Amino acid sequence: xxxxxxxxxxxxxxxxxxxxxxxxxxxxxxxxxxxxxxxxxxxxxxxxxxxxxxxxxxxxxxxxxxxxxxxxxxxxxxxxxxxxxxxxxxxxxxxxxxxxxxxxxxxxxxxxxxxxxxxxxxxxxxxxxxxxxxxxxxxxxxxxxxxxxxxxxxxxxxxxxxxxxxxxxxxxxxxxxxxxxxxxxxxxxxxxxxxxxxxxxxxxxxxxxxxxxxxxxxxxxxxxxxxxxxxxxxxxxxxxxxxxxxxxxxxxxxxxxxxxxxxxxxx
Numbered sequence: 001x002x003x004x005x006x007x008x009x010x011x012x013x014x015x016x017x018x019x020x021x022x023x024x025x026x027x028x029x030x031x032x033x034x035x036x037x038x039x040x041x042x043x044x045x046x047x048x049x050x051x052x053x054x055x056x057x058x059x060x061x062x063x064x065x066x067x068x069x070x071x072x073x074x075x076x077x078x079x080x081x082x083x084x085x086x087x088x089x090x091x092x093x094x095x096x097x098x099x100x101x102x103x104x105x106x107x108x109x110x111x112x113x114x115x116x117x118x119x120x121x122x123x124x125x126x127x128x129x130x131x132x133x134x135x136x137x138x139x140x141x142x143x144x145x146x147x148x149x150x151x152x153x154x155x156x157x158x159x160x161x162x163x164x165x166x167x168x169x170x171x172x173x174x175x176x177x178x179x180x181x182x183x184x185x186x187x188x189x190x191x192x193x194x195x196x197x198x199x200x201x202x203x204x205x206x207x208x209x210x211x212x213x214x215x216x217x218x219x220x221x222x223x224x225x226x227x228x229x230x231x232x233x234x235x236x237x238x239x240x241x242x243x244x245x246x247x248x249x250x251x252x253x254x255x256x257x258x259x260x261x262x263x264x265x266x267x
Contacts, residue, residue: 001038001039001041002038002041002044004038004044004045004046004047004048005046005047005048006047006048006050007025007047007048007049007050008050008053009049009050009051009053009054010053010054011054011056012054012056012057012136012159012161013136015027015049015051015054015136015159016136016157016158016159018047018049019049019156019157019159020157022046022047023046024044024045024046024047025045025046025047025048025049026043026045026047026048026049027048027049027051027159028048028049028050028051028052029051029052029071029072029107029108029110029111029114030052030074030103030106030107030108030111030112031106031111032099032103032106032107032111032112032115033111033115033117034048051071051072051110051159052072052108054072056070056161057070057071057072057073057110057161057162058070058072058073059073060073060077060078060081060083060084061083062083062087065166065167066164066165066166066167067083067084067087067088067091067164067165067166067167068134068162068163068164068165069084069109069162069163069165070109070110070161070162071108071109071110071111071113071114071159071160071161071162071163072108072110073108073109073110074104074105074106074107074108074109075095075098075099075103075104075105075107075108075109075112076095076101076104076105078091078092078095078109079092079093079095079096079098079104087167088129088165088167088168088171089171090125090168090171090172090173090189090191091125091129091165091171091173093173094121094122094124094125094173094189095109095121095122097121097173097175097177097182098112098121098122098182099181099182099183100182103182109122109163110159110160110161110162110163113126113133113145113152113160113163114152114154114159114160115150116146116147116149116150116151116152116207116208117150117183118149118150118202118203118205118206118207118208118238119178119181119183119184119185119202119203120183120184120202120208121173121175121184121187121202122163123146123200123202123207123208124173124184124187124188124189124200124201124202124208125165125173125189125200126142126145126146126163126165126200126208127142127143127146127189127198127200127208127209127210128171128173128189128190128191128198128199128200129142129165129166129168129171129189129191129198130142130143130166130191130193130198131163131164131165131166132163132164133145133160133163134160134161134162134163134164135154135158135159135160135161136158136159136161137155137158138158140153143210146207146208146209147207148206148207149206149207151207166193168191168192168193169192169193169194170191170192170263171189171190171191171192171263172189172190172259172260172262172263173187173188173189173190173259174187174188174255174258174259174262175187175188175202175203175255176203176251176255178242183203184202184203185203185204185242185243185248185251186201186202186203186204186243186248186251186252186255187201187202187203187255188200188201188202188211188252188255188256188259189201189202189259190218190256190259190260190263192222192263195219196215196219197214197215197218197219197222198210198215199211199212199214199215199218199256201252203248204237204238204248204249204251204252205236205237205238206238211230211232211252211256213230213231213232214227214230214232214256217230218260222260222263222264223260223264224257224260224261224264226260227253227256227257227260230253232249232252232253234246234248234249237249237252
């Protein structure tokens with residue numbers, strides 16, 4: 001690990017100002033990806049700007065049909081929150097499935113969304129729940145936020161400050177987790193909003209994506225039979241040491257059917 005300086009800002013404005021004044025500085029939220037990267041000497045920031053002590057970046061609130069979660073809120077807090085469990089149970093369940101207790105108590109929702117690891121869980125919920133990513137500069141629809149592998153629409157000194165999720169009529173998240181890391185080899189988030197359906201897939205591709213063919217089929221008739229012949233092009237999926245692309249495609253289809261079955265059975 002290379003030497004660096006540590007800075008603890010008291011506000012979002014102070015954090016952004018520091019990042020703008022120090023070109024080599026990097027924001028630190030949970031650090032679940034950044035710290036291992038530093039240990040391997042794959043990054044050498046001049047400063048780490050710790051966002052986890054900023055009060056305005058924490059907390060969980062509900063305003064009408066919008067569930068707002070501060071970016072510095074740990075996964076464990078989301079998983080144990082009665083507000084989340086009552087508003088969007090699938091999101092509470094998802095948070096409880098992330099990695100292990102150590103990661104859940106240190107990692108943050110904002111860090112996960114901003115990092116956009118292709119196997120992370122929260123991006124699937126953001127895309128599946130038609131969320132808005134609130135930043136220090138603007139509001140970005142989830143559909144426009146996730147760009148590619150570890151790539152988002154964030155600008156250089158722009159910080160994720162909160163995520164606003166839309167309350168669905170019903171939602172479910174299921175994943176096939178890697179045995180060691182807990183990351184999704186394939187995860188599927190299904191959400192119903194009136195007659196519309198959103199199906200977000202994580203772990204299987206280079207970035208989280210919507211399976212639009214499944215959405216259209218389920219919007220016409222919401223049931224597992226509607227997914228029987230829905231195509232999923234495995235040429236766009238990851239093919240690596242963990243799972244070949246055709247296997248990942250099958251995992252996506254199986255978990256999508258299980259999520260729909262859970263919802264149609266009142267789960």
